[in-house]
Amino acid sequence: MFKIEEAIKLDAQDEISQYKNEFYLMKDVLYMDGNSLGLLSKRAETTLLNLLDSWKTLGIDGWTEGENPWFYMSETVGGKMAPLVGGKLGEVIATGSTTSNLHQLVATFYKPTGNKTKILADELNFPSDIYALKSQIALKGLDPAEHLVQVESDDGRFLSEDRIIEAMTEDIALIVLPGVLYRSGQVLNMEKIAAAANDRGIPIGFDLCHSIGSVPHSLHEWGVDFAFWCTYKHLNGGPGSVGGLFVHEKNFGTAPGLAGWFGSKKESQFDMNHTMDPAEDSSAFQVGTPHVLSLAPVIGALEMFDEVGIDRIREKSLKLTGYMMKLVEHELSEFGFTVGNPIDDTRGGHILLEHQEAARICKALKEAGVIPDFRAPNGVRLAPVALYNTFEDVWHTIQKLKVIMDEKRYEKFENKRGVVA
Numbered sequence: 001m002f003k004i005e006e007a008i009k010l011d012a013q014d015e016i017s018q019y020k021n022e023f024y025l026m027k028d029v030l031y032m033d034g035n036s037l038g039l040l041s042k043r044a045e046t047t048l049l050n051l052l053d054s055w056k057t058l059g060i061d062g063w064t065e066g067e068n069p070w071f072y073m074s075e076t077v078g079g080k081m082a083p084l085v086g087g088k089l090g091e092v093i094a095t096g097s098t099t100s101n102l103h104q105l106v107a108t109f110y111k112p113t114g115n116k117t118k119i120l121a122d123e124l125n126f127p128s129d130i131y132a133l134k135s136q137i138a139l140k141g142l143d144p145a146e147h148l149v150q151v152e153s154d155d156g157r158f159l160s161e162d163r164i165i166e167a168m169t170e171d172i173a174l175i176v177l178p179g180v181l182y183r184s185g186q187v188l189n190m191e192k193i194a195a196a197a198n199d200r201g202i203p204i205g206f207d208l209c210h211s212i213g214s215v216p217h218s219l220h221e222w223g224v225d226f227a228f229w230c231t232y233k234h235l236n237g238g239p240g241s242v243g244g245l246f247v248h249e250k251n252f253g254t255a256p257g258l259a260g261w262f263g264s265k266k267e268s269q270f271d272m273n274h275t276m277d278p279a280e281d282s283s284a285f286q287v288g289t290p291h292v293l294s295l296a297p298v299i300g301a302l303e304m305f306d307e308v309g310i311d312r313i314r315e316k317s318l319k320l321t322g323y324m325m326k327l328v329e330h331e332l333s334e335f336g337f338t339v340g341n342p343i344d345d346t347r348g349g350h351i352l353l354e355h356q357e358a359a360r361i362c363k364a365l366k367e368a369g370v371i372p373d374f375r376a377p378n379g380v381r382l383a384p385v386a387l388y389n390t391f392e393d394v395w396h397t398i399q400k401l402k403v404i405m406d407e408k409r410y411e412k413f414e415n416k417r418g419v420v421a
């Protein structure tokens, strides 16, 4: 069970193991950071190079000609992401970044009126979301200290769905929550939470940065009003690759809070009228010219999700993290780690090991050829990725961590994070 032979056996049983050959794996490196920046695949590289070629050979005509006409790319890539979030065609658009999409969606769906003026969030979400929510509240002339309600966590790791639902009181005008928590990897029961929000008539949106490409979603069926995400983590779209958003078709026709000409109907966009004629679907929530160079690699990266399907990815991901947790328990029990992720199937695509020396343990792991990431104040996140990591990678990672702990190799580093952790 704990010997390398077990890892070799598990790899031999893995039906999607061939996909690791699609990626540029770094030499002598065990890459466990797909939840911050996924690796480059050959297909993503190809679609990026093809895009450059279309610019080279077509110039301005690249907007409407060539393999992937730029004018329609946001819609076509959105369509390819739709199965990953359980959206219908037209409900998903590739655009913006996580934070800019959140701004767009809050500007659209946050309509404080009468006593209903507050936004419900949580105290564990990624800081950028909280900054955006506070600034949107301030833009309405309201005080964020009073109008942002953050559901508390008992242990700093997990949120209780029941507590979230209890906080959906009369004064809540909008709800924004993560699908998977960025530190602990807890998968929130989005279906249950969305049903409660729908019952109370409160618009609800989810940040899917850590869940898209890692866990399946059925946003349309669950009645979620909107969602937003990045494509550079589990989708392997590259640093700064274009993000995405979902708007449920029940909300089509809602005027975009932040308007811009790329939100227009395609056929009238170039009429140059000063009265906007917004698209009838999620396209309406685009603002300016798409960042086509940062969108191009996403096309190739998504092909593999289409071929494999999110259910098989989730199945392997759970096996990888399950195997990793067993090894942690067996090999690292004497070194003072606490497993900070859910141990059952409500964990997402990574595990979180908490330790007071976490910052320098991460540095020692990097020195030993393992790429983790550190999350303040005490977290080592390890994300074995279904498309390119193996069970052997997991085995070697834990063996290396054991040596680091056993020989206290982390002691030569300062217990302080780097500029980009």
Ligand SMILES: Cc1ncc(COP(=O)(O)O)c(C=O)c1O
Binding pocket: 097, 098, 099, 100, 126, 128, 129, 178, 182, 207, 209, 210, 230, 243
């Ligand atoms: C959950 C979550 N929300 C928001 C962000 C911010 O995303 P962006 O920099 O793409 O706006 C990140 C990561 O960067 C994240 O993990």
Ligand SMILES: Nc1c(O)cccc1C(=O)C[C@H](N)C(=O)O
Binding pocket: 035, 036, 037, 126, 182, 420, 421
């Ligand atoms: N977006 C990032 C960046 O620009 C640099 C380094 C890391 C990131 C990340 O995405 C971090 C990620 N949101 C997290 O969960 O911590």
